[in-house]
Amino acid sequence: AQSELQQAQQNYEAAQQSVAELESQKQDILNTIDGYDQDLVTTMASIQSTNDQITSKEAQLQETSDQLHDTEKKLNTQYDAMKKRIQYVYENGSDLGWAGVMLNDDNLSDYMKGVENTQEMYDYDRSELDAYTKTRQEYTNLQAQEQAEKSSLEATKNELENGKENLEALKADAEAQGANVDSVLAD
Numbered sequence: 063a064q065s066e067l068q069q070a071q072q073n074y075e076a077a078q079q080s081v082a083e084l085e086s087q088k089q090d091i092l093n094t095i096d097g098y099d100q101d102l103v104t105t106m107a108s109i110q111s112t113n114d115q116i117t118s119k120e121a122q123l124q125e126t127s128d129q130l131h132d133t134e135k136k137l138n139t140q141y142d143a144m145k146k147r148i149q150y151v152y153e154n155g156s157d158l159g160w161a162g163v164m165l166n167d168d169n170l171s172d173y174m175k176g177v178e179n180t181q182e183m184y185d186y187d188r189s190e191l192d193a194y195t196k197t198r199q200e201y202t203n204l205q206a207q208e209q210a211e212k213s214s215l216e217a218t219k220n221e222l223e224n225g226k227e228n229l230e231a232l233k234a235d236a237e238a239q240g241a242n243v244d245s246v247l248a249d
Contacts, residue, residue: 084247091240098233105229109222116215126208133201140194147187 081247084243088240088243088247091236091243095233095236095240098229098236102226102229102233105222105226109219109226112215112219112222116219119211119215123208123212126204126211130201130204130208133197133204137194137197137201140190140197144190144194147190
């Protein structure tokens with residue numbers, strides 16, 4: 063009887079040891095779940111913040127789109143003006159163009175005035191071409207900026223959503239482990 067009592071006592075102590083280990087595992091799992099919950103809260107806050115940023119960026123993108131539209135109008139206006147200017151010079155110039163106008167002058171004063179007018183027209187044409195080129199570059203830059211900002215925000219949101227899904231999966235796994243420990247403890 064004494065031997066059976068000692069055996070029962072040892073079994074009881076082993077069972078208590080096993081229960082203590084399972085309780086420790088359960089506490090570790092609960093701590094892990096709490097950590098996942100905290101990470102989920104942080105991730106959800108980041109997602110909300112990103113959604114707010116996306117809303118803000120969408121408003122900025124609308125402004126950029128409006129600027130893009132205005133720049134496109136300006137570009138078309140400048141292009142049309144350049145076409146009309148080239149057409150005018152072509153239709154109204156002599157066979158030699160501006161050089162012919164200067165060569166047909168009879169006196170030095172008219173020649174100098176022709177040179178001065180030709181230089182002014184050249185400078186004007188050059189400044190219009192530079193303005194057109196600058197506007198074209200602005201248009202291209204605005205278009206690229208709009209696409210880059212939109213892509214960046216979408217990528218950030220996707221990363222956060224994936225992180226949230228991963229955390230939820232990890233939490234579900236930890237909860238399943240906790241349920242298994244509870245089942246073993248109940249047994």
